[in-house]
Amino acid sequence: MVPCNWYMWLSAIVFCIGMFGFITRRNIIIMLLSIEIMFNGVNISLVALSHYLEDLAGQVLVFFIIAVAAAEAAIGLALVILLFRNKETITVDDLNELKG
Amino acid sequence: MINQVFFFYFSAVIVATSVMAITRRSVMHGVLYMLLLFFHIAGLYLFLNAEFISAVQIIVYAGAIMVLFLFVIMLLNLRDDIKKRQFIATWPMGLLVSSGILMIILMAMLTIKTGTQGQWGIAQIERLTHTVAIGTVMYTQYLFPFEVASLVLLVAIIGAMVLAKKRIK
Structure with missing residues (x-):
């Protein structure tokens, strides 16, 4: 039997990989992908705890997280299209109009 | 024993594909690695007796969200963006911050106390x-x-x- 802690460690590692991607990449689509990786890291932990504590609330929460992730991806990608239409780039360092 | 072998396989592939997904220069390659990542996470859910969540993971994440990403990448013309530098100049600082937070989370997990067992055995x-x-x-x-x-x-x-x-x- 696999102990619950292993799933929690895996979840923490995946979350931190996603966070590293979010704060270091300059491409906005990869930043959105990193957010999805972070969501998945949290989901692993929730499903594992739901299984080991014998309570289904964690899996219901995962269902809601997936719904919110879908909404977030749709809005985020619409913003990316809008950004590309106006600026011809999706590199965040080039989008510095407010910088004085 | 066989459980642990499967767990190690799934976790190794999950960590490897998530690292590959955020370090590739081409966005398309990143999305395809993410697809592999989602299928392996669905396998991990099956392993935890969560069949419905596993099916939702494949249908919604791999089937809908990743296809949305692929469509948007194909809509945009990213030839100029791919030639640019992909990471910020101070990326070692990002590595330091994220590994520091990983250490904090792992330390916090050492002292975790789980709650009472629910009724859904x-x-x-x-x-x-x-x-x-x-x-x-x-x-x-x-x-x-x-x-x-x-x-x-x-x-x-x-x-x-x-x-x-x-x-x-």
């Missing part, structure tokens, strides 16, 4: 089947959050259409 889920069990919880105890989630999805549909449509003068 494996025998009861097996008797009802997993989908019936999760539906029972979702449509009684969590009915209001379910309605709010449907509202969030409605806002996302309308918002995405309003944002991405061409302005007609």
